[in-house]
Amino acid sequence: MSGVLTWDDVRGLVERNDRSGIVAALAGLDERRRRALASDLIGYERTHRLSAADGWPLDPHVVERARRAESLAVAAAGVLAPSALVPVLTRTPWRWSWTDDRPDALPDLLDCTARAVVARGPQQAATLIDRLAAAQDERVHDLLDAILRRTGAEPPPDPGFRSSWFGTLPADELGLRAELARGPGWTHALEEILALDTNGTRLLDRPQLARHLATLADDGTLRRGALLDSLVARMQRPERPRDVTGVLLVHEALAPTVAEVRERRADYLAVLPAGPAKAAATALKQLRAAWGGHPGGEEVAVAAAARVLVRPETGLATAQLTWLNDATRRLPPGGDLDRLVTAALAGFAHPATSVRERAVALAVRHLEAVSPPVRAQARTSSADLPADLRRRLAGAAAPGGPTAPSTPSGRVVPGPVVPGPASPEPAAEFGLIGSPAETAEEVATLLATPPDGPVDAMLLERVLAALVEGARADLPGLRAALAPVIAGPRPSALLSTLPGDAVDVGTPFTAPQPWEPADATAGLVAVLRAVVTGRPPGRPRGARWAPARWVPGWPGSRGPRVYTLGDGGGPLSIVQGRRLYELADGLAGSVVPALLSTPTLADGRLHPHVLERRLRHALEAPLPVRPADLTLALLRCPPDGLDGVAVLVGALDLPDGAAAALAGWVRSPRTLAGVSAVPSPGAVATERWRRAEPGPEHLLACCGAGSAPAPVVELWGDVVDAPVDLLGLPVWSWLAWCSTWPSLLPHHRDVVAAHLQRVLLAQGTGHVADAVTAALPLLAEAHGPAGPGLHLALLYGLAASDAGTRPAAVDGLVTLAARDPGVPHTAVDAREAAGWPYLGALLGRLLARRAFPVGRVVAGLRDVGGAGAWPAVRCLLLAALPHLLPPGGAPPDGTDLPTGVHLLLALASEATEAAPGLPAPSPVELGGLREVAARRGGSRTVVEARRLLGVLDGS
Amino acid sequence: MPFPTLARMSGVYTYTYSSPSRLTPGQGLVLSTSAQPGRPPGPAFFRGFAARPGVVAAGLLAVAEVARARYFQPADVAVRDPVITSDGAMLRLESFSDCCGVHARLDLLPAGLDGALGGRGTTNVDVGEPLRRALARTDDAGLLHLAVGDDLTVTTGDGAVIERTVPLPRRWVRGFAEVQVLSAALEPRFALDGAAAVAFLNGLGGAGRATGAGWVVPSGRGARTTSRAVPGAVCLPGPARLGALRPLLRYARALRAYGPPVRAGAPPAVSAWELQLPDARLVLTLSPEVRRGFSGEGALLHGLAASGPSPSASDVPPDADRVLAGLRSLEEAGGGSAVAVDAIAQVAGLPAERVRAALTSLGASGRVGFDVTTAGYFVRELPYRPRAVERDNPRLAAARTLVDAGAVGRPDPGGDAVEVVRDGRRHRVRREGGRWSCTCPWYAANGRERGPCAHVLAAQLAGVLPDDGSVR
Numbered sequence A: 001m002s003g004v005l006t007w008d009d010v011r012g013l014v015e016r017n018d019r020s021g022i023v024a025a026l027a028g029l030d031e032r033r034r035r036a037l038a039s040d041l042i043g044y045e046r047t048h049r050l051s052a053a054d055g056w057p058l059d060p061h062v063v064e065r066a067r068r069a070e071s072l073a074v075a076a077a078g079v080l081a082p083s084a085l086v087p088v089l090t091r092t093p094w095r096w097s098w099t100d101d102r103p104d105a106l107p108d109l110l111d112c113t114a115r116a117v118v119a120r121g122p123q124q125a126a127t128l129i130d131r132l133a134a135a136q137d138e139r140v141h142d143l144l145d146a147i148l149r150r151t152g153a154e155p156p157p158d159p160g161f162r163s164s165w166f167g168t169l170p171a172d173e174l175g176l177r178a179e180l181a182r183g184p185g186w187t188h189a190l191e192e193i194l195a196l197d198t199n200g201t202r203l204l205d206r207p208q209l210a211r212h213l214a215t216l217a218d219d220g221t222l223r224r225g226a227l228l229d230s231l232v233a234r235m236q237r238p239e240r241p242r243d244v245t246g247v248l249l250v251h252e253a254l255a256p257t258v259a260e261v262r263e264r265r266a267d268y269l270a271v272l273p274a275g276p277a278k279a280a281a282t283a284l285k286q287l288r289a290a291w292g293g294h295p296g297g298e299e300v301a302v303a304a305a306a307r308v309l310v311r312p313e314t315g316l317a318t319a320q321l322t323w324l325n326d327a328t329r330r331l332p333p334g335g336d337l338d339r340l341v342t343a344a345l346a347g348f349a350h351p352a353t354s355v356r357e358r359a360v361a362l363a364v365r366h367l368e369a370v371s372p373p374v375r376a377q378a379r380t381s382s383a384d385l386p387a388d389l390r391r392r393l394a395g396a397a398a399p400g401g402p403t404a405p406s407t408p409s410g411r412v413v414p415g416p417v418v419p420g421p422a423s424p425e426p427a428a429e430f431g432l433i434g435s436p437a438e439t440a441e442e443v444a445t446l447l448a449t450p451p452d453g454p455v456d457a458m459l460l461e462r463v464l465a466a467l468v469e470g471a472r473a474d475l476p477g478l479r480a481a482l483a484p485v486i487a488g489p490r491p492s493a494l495l496s497t498l499p500g501d502a503v504d505v506g507t508p509f510t511a512p513q514p515w516e517p518a519d520a521t522a523g524l525v526a527v528l529r530a531v532v533t534g535r536p537p538g539r540p541r542g543a544r545w546a547p548a549r550w551v552p553g554w555p556g557s558r559g560p561r562v563y564t565l566g567d568g569g570g571p572l573s574i575v576q577g578r579r580l581y582e583l584a585d586g587l588a589g590s591v592v593p594a595l596l597s598t599p600t601l602a603d604g605r606l607h608p609h610v611l612e613r614r615l616r617h618a619l620e621a622p623l624p625v626r627p628a629d630l631t632l633a634l635l636r637c638p639p640d641g642l643d644g645v646a647v648l649v650g651a652l653d654l655p656d657g658a659a660a661a662l663a664g665w666v667r668s669p670r671t672l673a674g675v676s677a678v679p680s681p682g683a684v685a686t687e688r689w690r691r692a693e694p695g696p697e698h699l700l701a702c703c704g705a706g707s708a709p710a711p712v713v714e715l716w717g718d719v720v721d722a723p724v725d726l727l728g729l730p731v732w733s734w735l736a737w738c739s740t741w742p743s744l745l746p747h748h749r750d751v752v753a754a755h756l757q758r759v760l761l762a763q764g765t766g767h768v769a770d771a772v773t774a775a776l777p778l779l780a781e782a783h784g785p786a787g788p789g790l791h792l793a794l795l796y797g798l799a800a801s802d803a804g805t806r807p808a809a810v811d812g813l814v815t816l817a818a819r820d821p822g823v824p825h826t827a828v829d830a831r832e833a834a835g836w837p838y839l840g841a842l843l844g845r846l847l848a849r850r851a852f853p854v855g856r857v858v859a860g861l862r863d864v865g866g867a868g869a870w871p872a873v874r875c876l877l878l879a880a881l882p883h884l885l886p887p888g889g890a891p892p893d894g895t896d897l898p899t900g901v902h903l904l905l906a907l908a909s910e911a912t913e914a915a916p917g918l919p920a921p922s923p924v925e926l927g928g929l930r931e932v933a934a935r936r937g938g939s940r941t942v943v944e945a946r947r948l949l950g951v952l953d954g955s
Numbered sequence B: 001m002p003f004p005t006l007a008r009m010s011g012v013y014t015y016t017y018s019s020p021s022r023l024t025p026g027q028g029l030v031l032s033t034s035a036q037p038g039r040p041p042g043p044a045f046f047r048g049f050a051a052r053p054g055v056v057a058a059g060l061l062a063v064a065e066v067a068r069a070r071y072f073q074p075a076d077v078a079v080r081d082p083v084i085t086s087d088g089a090m091l092r093l094e095s096f097s098d099c100c101g102v103h104a105r106l107d108l109l110p111a112g113l114d115g116a117l118g119g120r121g122t123t124n125v126d127v128g129e130p131l132r133r134a135l136a137r138t139d140d141a142g143l144l145h146l147a148v149g150d151d152l153t154v155t156t157g158d159g160a161v162i163e164r165t166v167p168l169p170r171r172w173v174r175g176f177a178e179v180q181v182l183s184a185a186l187e188p189r190f191a192l193d194g195a196a197a198v199a200f201l202n203g204l205g206g207a208g209r210a211t212g213a214g215w216v217v218p219s220g221r222g223a224r225t226t227s228r229a230v231p232g233a234v235c236l237p238g239p240a241r242l243g244a245l246r247p248l249l250r251y252a253r254a255l256r257a258y259g260p261p262v263r264a265g266a267p268p269a270v271s272a273w274e275l276q277l278p279d280a281r282l283v284l285t286l287s288p289e290v291r292r293g294f295s296g297e298g299a300l301l302h303g304l305a306a307s308g309p310s311p312s313a314s315d316v317p318p319d320a321d322r323v324l325a326g327l328r329s330l331e332e333a334g335g336g337s338a339v340a341v342d343a344i345a346q347v348a349g350l351p352a353e354r355v356r357a358a359l360t361s362l363g364a365s366g367r368v369g370f371d372v373t374t375a376g377y378f379v380r381e382l383p384y385r386p387r388a389v390e391r392d393n394p395r396l397a398a399a400r401t402l403v404d405a406g407a408v409g410r411p412d413p414g415g416d417a418v419e420v421v422r423d424g425r426r427h428r429v430r431r432e433g434g435r436w437s438c439t440c441p442w443y444a445a446n447g448r449e450r451g452p453c454a455h456v457l458a459a460q461l462a463g464v465l466p467d468d469g470s471v472r
Helices: A007-017 A021-026 A031-047 A060-079 A082-091 A106-116 A122-135 A140-149 A161-167 A174-179 A184-195 A201-207 A207-218 A223-234 A241-254 A258-263 A266-274 A277-291 A297-308 A314-330 A337-349 A351-366 A372-384 A388-395 A436-447 A457-486 A489-495 A520-533 A573-588 A610-619 A627-636 A643-650 A655-667 A685-690 A715-727 A732-744 A748-763 A770-781 A790-799 A806-819 A829-830 A835-848 A854-884 A899-914 A929-932 A940-954 B053-069 B129-136 B152-156 B170-185 B194-204 B239-251 B302-305 B320-333 B342-349 B352-364 B386-392 B394-404 B441-448 B453-464
Strands: A673-678 A700-703 A710-714 B007-009 B012-018 B023-026 B028-031 B044-050 B083-087 B090-097 B103-108 B113-117 B120-124 B145-149 B162-166 B187-193 B212-220 B224-227 B235-239 B252-260 B273-275 B280-286 B368-371 B376-379 B408-411 B417-422 B427-430 B435-438
Touching: A007 A021, A007 A031, A007 A060, A021 A060, A021 A106, A031 A060, A031 A082, A060 A082, A082 A122, A082 A140, A082 A436, A082 B090, A106 A122, A106 A140, A106 B044, A122 A140, A122 A829, A140 A161, A161 A184, A174 A184, A174 A207, A174 A351, A184 A201, A184 A241, A201 A207, A201 A241, A207 A223, A207 A241, A207 A673, A223 A241, A223 A258, A223 A266, A223 A277, A223 B129, A241 A277, A241 A436, A258 A266, A258 A277, A266 A277, A266 A297, A266 B129, A266 B239, A277 A314, A297 A314, A297 B302, A314 A337, A314 A351, A337 A351, A337 A372, A337 B194, A351 A388, A351 A940, A372 A388, A372 B103, A388 A835, A388 A940, A388 B023, A436 A457, A436 B435, A436 B441, A457 A520, A457 A573, A457 A732, A457 B083, A457 B427, A489 B162, A520 A573, A573 A627, A573 A732, A610 A627, A610 A643, A627 A643, A627 A655, A627 A732, A643 A655, A643 B441, A732 B145, A748 A770, A748 A790, A770 A790, A770 A806, A790 A806, A790 A835, A790 A854, A806 A854, A854 B212, A854 B224, A899 A940, A929 A940, B007 B053, B044 B053, B044 B120, B053 B090, B053 B103, B053 B129, B053 B239, B053 B280, B053 B386, B083 B376, B083 B453, B090 B170, B103 B239, B170 B280, B170 B352, B170 B368, B187 B194, B187 B212, B194 B224, B194 B239, B194 B252, B235 B239, B235 B252, B235 B273, B235 B280, B235 B386, B239 B273, B239 B280, B302 B352, B302 B453, B320 B342, B320 B376, B342 B352, B342 B376, B352 B368, B386 B394, B394 B453, B408 B453, B417 B453, B427 B453, B435 B453
Parallel strands: B028 B145
Antiparallel strands: A673 A700, A700 A710, B007 B012, B012 B162, B023 B028, B044 B113, B044 B145, B083 B090, B083 B120, B090 B103, B103 B280, B187 B252, B212 B224, B212 B235, B252 B273, B273 B280, B368 B376, B408 B417, B417 B427, B427 B435
């Protein structure tokens, strides 16, 4: 290189990755020459910039291009004006040099770029710093830091940059001090850094940094007050509790003095109402340490109580009441006792009984000494307390005793004021689609169902009915109406896919691989394809999954196979899938088949008279009748009153004598499925299921017809797991369809519920699919026996870790309560495999086996009671207690009682007070409750057991 | 003509502050407001003390907290500045969450303001970290002096000017427009007293699916969540979005829930939650789903399309001036309370339908809001920008493009359907019984929940389908 620097010279340096050479060549360049180079550089950058399509450095050519882009950034820093330079720098990868053999390749690159910037003069560098900071792009933070080091400038105010810098700080004290030596601005930045979100989280991985910060504050390197201010400011904000955990590490290491806390009294008080629980606990502790027992401390205690006692955390409220109690004890003669006691009254409305007890104890202790208005307020506030606490307070608040509250209060309280739960609305009539245009819109809506559902069962039924009717009446018109919908990208991708092809278009209607005709998803695609193209569904892979066909049934049985639960069955969607498959087959033929199974009510039920009419029409037309469709139609009818249907079924022209067998089955008393719980978890579990740590209850689904020797199928192993494993069908391919299951078997809810167990349990620790959640209340509203399947499904829903599922279970329980209030039952009825006592016994067994935490079900059960079902909740809880507190007072296996049993006992007391007048259970029915209550000590379980006994005796 | 205080520059609003807002022992809370560049300072909206300093401070913090929150896909967000409106009798402080799915409004009622309310106006209030900390320290035992208005920039400023640009304020204006329309359909559903409100809000916890939609029904003396819509229920999608109410629980006197009439199994809907406070109220309006921001709800698109061709920069919506004047006079006569449509119609001398149309046009620029607690409209003194309304509603702009391109065909023989064809894509728009529908993927995914699609709007603009007088 000689003479005037040309673009070719610079390009050569760039393409050789000679970054130091670039810096040297551009140093001292005059402005005119620089501008001339700039236009060439911009054009070169536009041509050679990397794109997202280049991917990560798996290809040596890509690596080379990336390094060249980084070298070009060095040249750009020496040539371009800041406004043009910032976009180039933000596009530069700044990462690819990591793949360089030299460990210092990236720092070297950053330093070269910074040198090129600095060489342009301080004004240019300052402008670039401002613009880079304003870009708020974390990809240039390392470069910005390198420029700041070169220039010795103070840190820009951009929180993102400061957080990035904090994340790169050395974790050792010496390194930290060296970093702060960059200037006072860096020190101040560090003092304030923890007030910014996310930086506390960074400390969790490097807790030693918290100690070093405290050390630096102690020796004056950092201003201790400023650091403490930023910590407390972050503690005041509720978001990201984990972030605050890191902040508290520094706070603990800093160990604020009493004087510091007193100086920040208002700041610490501001943590209490909204800060995360840990932060609030720390603030309360600091305030109490600084003010407890000191002059003026009462005022702080009262201020803190107003903020803390409206929070739900038991520990916080307990600590607050302890402080108030201490304050009353230390109050000098003539002190303002009224304020302290009034502050404690807020604890009467706390959700935890233990807190209410403490608040009452404090009030009772001082009630004689407070002024009459405070006594009156105490009486007013006591209306929602448990009876024993009300009595305590009434005894202390003489004369007059407790009075009725002047205003209603928040907690749901005992008494007959809450009406019983409302019965579910009767199912609506099933609405049909009126025109091909409307059919097209409904098909589009169906295809737009989100990937995880829930699939709208009645929308599907309406579409199927409209497609069949449209194909029969005016197939060209139907196809014309569907054309705009089918032309969309998703439907066309689906419909152009041949059976067996894998295609993922982000809907639940993804054709699985291998194609499974018994899968409802593929079945729907097949139906649409048959209507639009006239193509029949292809032959499926896997001989095991042959299409439905007429068979005489099991030996000795009088009916067809029930495809849902037979030995070839799978998730309930499979019955839907077989029906869709045969419908597609029929629609592609010359004669459109009958569609018998379309429901007449929106919950899936089919009126027998309508079925008779359809059968008669099929016989007269005649129309082909397909097995899965007829089976589903029969299953959607009520079990009784089908004589007329039986006659018509017997007249059908079916092969292999199936018509007569089927008619006999229709006439016979039919129990589609008996579902029973078995106590031994390991007896029938498959190996796969054992690995998945199943719940303690296993269900046996007895599937068959009437008095036939029904095959007993282990639900988990054969009905659900095996098909999924065998076919490679991932759960999501049918999960979205769970919401349609109750409508498939509207008279057999226990069978449907049994199928849902697998999903509820398998997803019990995470997000339960919307489709499953949607099914829970539908189950309760459905018909047929309510047995272990339904009860277990509702309990697992009630205890789901996904809080979004629990209200659905509450809805189901409220519906059950509306149908069966449970009033006359006592725990003796637990021997029955149905009803509230059975549900309670099931809950007790599950909790005793630690299937889920007690706390998860308490709020839901309180909601059920609050909806007017306190008698049912009482019944349930009394039936559960003997399993948790067996005779003798302790579990027979010697283990401790499950954590949180006291919550159930407290709820049982609440329910008993709320449902007065019911017969008290016998001593036998109470299990070990009396033994627990007779124990010495004051544990919560013992206290609540005593309270429950008292309430029961009183009742 | 009231003075507008927001100026638009290159797609963002530029606010100019004389100084940051602050809380000082001597001057109390000084809410530094934005001044329009080149304009002399105007009179103060309000100057005086808050009767309940703790309530005002906590309420203002809650509004600011919403402004810095993103409930869908949480992330660090740039802090936005709440908008404050005075109608001469009370102050309204408003903000949107960063995801635009939550609208917060703090009403400081006349009884809680001990000072002079000096006229009407709208501006934004700078709530930076120092002010946030100062407000957090404020409680009812102290004094809080509020000074809202341009003139305070003189009394409190030191001569330095702080200029801030706030990214994407257009979403706020769009949000104001949508909230106004959607809120007008809300009715009170149930109310909880203070203790029940505390129990209910605490019971929601921080848990729950971030994106799921739940419902709330009254239950006993409290309320409970339910998984499905039932008559009387109020939608509560993303319970965490009510978190901004928690710091105010110690002041809670009642919680009122507002929602539209729903039938069993109805889709998620807008809801409003009013926490009644001493001399104030905080209203959170929630979008139907956590992932949906108000700015995309499309509730006013039919109304805008009905107003005719694309407006020019100088266009003023029909009847807007009369309606605005009537609304202002009624506000002043009524001491600032929000005004119902019938009353405006009477004062403006217009039929109610034309008043509603004018309110839609005004609302599209955020110039009027709807107060669900009093079921009436109020004025926000914002500039009218007809072209921005067009640009802020891309579906409307796309519909006009379709019409201009001749994409709307002739109606079917039955006269109830028409094809819209563009770039080989064919969609059928139907109008039956006043209900519009379309076969496009957007309509399939959203139905009628988020306003009409561009094809429906195009058919409406083209006027090819008979109007039976009911737009739904």
